[in-house]
Amino acid sequence: MARALDRLVGKTAIITGAAQGMGEAHARAFAAEGARVILTDVNGDGVRRLADELGENALGLSHDVGDPAGWDAVMVQAHDRFGPVNVLVNNAGIIGPVKGILDFSAEEFTEVFKVNELGVFLGMKAVLPDMIAAGGGSIVNISSIAGMLGTRASSNAAYCSTKFAVRGMSKLIAAQWGHAGIRVNSVHPGYILTPMMIAATDEEGGGAKEVIPLGRLAKPDEVTRVVLFLASDESSFVSGAEHVVDGAMIAG
């Protein structure tokens, strides 16, 4: 990661799914750039450990993003510790089983929906009152290239549709709340070497790099730099847009 430049001083940010992978990379960079960070994850021990490491400007909380009451509890604890929240990174996500629609059950679909789509909806609902009261804020919703097109080899109907939904919701909320100074963007990573991807391929990304024009998978912090830009005031006129970070995978 590049040298920190205090780009997030004065920001209080919630990052979901921060115990590992890209969420962890975002958490480390946000803290280094001067943000106060609330790190949430179903892996509560993981985010508490990370928060301990990052110091007094970090708080780690057990949290299931698909649970409305869980968001209420996160907001109460965030307010108690740091005051109003002005940045949200809706990062938590799951793939679910990679298989065809004929073998995909309604229960499997619902599980993916709850984390990837309902979780993003609930997160935006939770932070919007703080942002409206403050006259602005930045929401960064992590979608996927699976939210740009049907990635048939590595996805499923639930993952693809929820990631498309994240892109659509981001545009709607950006359009509805722009007048209040609130910016909402979606980020669409391609193949990134996180525990999620390594579990599905290997440390090198298996054959995945063959379909990436840049010839390799990305490291998590290559996505973090885009998320950091969108969270910071450097992106003050950027809203309602898709930001693809995929080494040109879906370009041609």
Ligand SMILES: NC(=O)c1ccc[n+]([C@@H]2O[C@H](COP(=O)([O-])OP(=O)(O)OC[C@H]3O[C@@H](n4cnc5c(N)ncnc54)[C@H](O)[C@@H]3O)[C@@H](O)[C@H]2O)c1
């Ligand atoms: N790795 C990739 O190549 C890739 C590509 C495109 C998009 N994405 C998206 O990026 C985001 C981060 O992915 P990653 O690769 O770092 O994944 P990861 O599996 O390494 O980490 C995801 C984190 O989310 C947490 N989580 C899962 N369900 C949760 C829930 N209900 N509530 C709170 N936390 C929960 C997990 O415990 C884990 O710590 C996800 O939204 C994913 O869909 C990843």
